[in-house]
Amino acid sequence: MPNHRPQTVDDGKRHRPRSIVRCLATIFCFLVFVSSACQPSQTVTLALLGDLMLGRGVDPKPDSLAYLTPDLSAADLALANLESPLAPVLPASDSTYNLCASSVRADLLPAWGFDLLSLANNHSFDCSPDGPAETRSALEAAGFTSIGPGLEPVYREVNGLQLAFLAFEDVALPLDTNTAVQAIRSARATSAVVIVSIHWGAEYQGGASDRQKSLALQFAVAGAALIWGHHPHVLQPAEWIETVQGKTFVLYSLGNALFDQGGLADTRRSALVVVTLDADGVTSVRIVPFEIDVANSRVVQPDTETVEKIQDRLNLP
Numbered sequence: 052m053p054n055h056r057p058q059t060v061d062d063g064k065r066h067r068p069r070s071i072v073r074c075l076a077t078i079f080c081f082l083v084f085v086s087s088a089c090q091p092s093q094t095v096t097l098a099l100l101g102d103l104m105l106g107r108g109v110d111p112k113p114d115s116l117a118y119l120t121p122d123l124s125a126a127d128l129a130l131a132n133l134e135s136p137l138a139p140v141l142p143a144s145d146s147t148y149n150l151c152a153s154s155v156r157a158d159l160l161p162a163w164g165f166d167l168l169s170l171a172n173n174h175s176f177d178c179s180p181d182g183p184a185e186t187r188s189a190l191e192a193a194g195f196t197s198i199g200p201g202l203e204p205v206y207r208e209v210n211g212l213q214l215a216f217l218a219f220e221d222v223a224l225p226l227d228t229n230t231a232v233q234a235i236r237s238a239r240a241t242s243a244v245v246i247v248s249i250h251w252g253a254e255y256q257g258g259a260s261d262r263q264k265s266l267a268l269q270f271a272v273a274g275a276a277l278i279w280g281h282h283p284h285v286l287q288p289a290e291w292i293e294t295v296q297g298k299t300f301v302l303y304s305l306g307n308a309l310f311d312q313g314g315l316a317d318t319r320r321s322a323l324v325v326v327t328l329d330a331d332g333v334t335s336v337r338i339v340p341f342e343i344d345v346a347n348s349r350v351v352q353p354d355t356e357t358v359e360k361i362q363d364r365l366n367l368p
Contacts, residue, residue: 096328132250324339
């Protein structure tokens with residue numbers, strides 16, 4: 052009678068390697084899953100301010116923004132709209148609306164904690180027809196990259212996350228909406244998180260205009276994750292815009308960062324906004340209220356009543 056025992060042993064030997072392979076594959080997949088689940092998500096913090104002016108009645112000093120410097124320095128990138136263009140020689144001007152400032156004042160910006168400054172605003176040519184180029188040169192000499200004016204994005208990779216910054220201006224001349232939207236789409240097509248700086252709206256208005264809201268919606272649909280506005284010189288309520296692409300956070304106006312406007316209390320009350328972003332957009336928002344001491348060209352800690360007014364004006368959703 053034939054003995055089948057060896058065959059059984061041989062079958063076992065033949066199948067055992069397959070079982071081991073399956074087991075090892077399962078363990079490998081589990082380890083990959085655990086590694087991915089434990090991997091911290093890529094996030095970036097941005098500290099955002101409104102209009103920063105270094106000319107006219109402002110006498111900036113190394114400690115002018117000392118109250119905000121810890122938050123500006125702690126962020127991965129700190130940004131503001133540079134409302135005063137820079138020039139090596141100040142032009143003769145009788146206009147109280149000329150905000151041109153000496154290029155030597157760019158040396159103050161590193162100590163204040165800034166990284167990127169938008170140049171797209173209605174005062175960019177106050178110094179000369181070559182104002183943007185002169186300002187950009189002064190900032191580069193101080194170690195800064197500027198955003199705008201123009202349609203070319205500035206790309207930064209921070210903590211493994213690709214960011215694209217664009218800066219538009221809708222005050223001196225109406226913005227060409229179609230080209231702006233296309234620039235946002237093109238930047239988003241690179242898989243970058245798109246942040247749009249825009250100078251828009253009407254001065255001293257406590258809420259966004261229809262024009263601002265229309266542009267914000269078009270920018271959101273085009274793929275902007277964050278819209279950071281300025282020019283009204285007062286805070287305006289922020290909002291979220293939901294589209295099929297996701298959610299866009301809109302700061303319609305961040306008021307003044309440092310300015311010489313003292314006539315209205317609202318031009319002196321402002322906030323630094325710290326946002327956290329990941330690949331899907333803004334994940335959290337925090338504000339640091341402050342008040343501008345116009346007489347001494349510095350920002351200071353506000354009292355409790357002023358903090359409440361600032362929070363009410365910004366009205367974070």
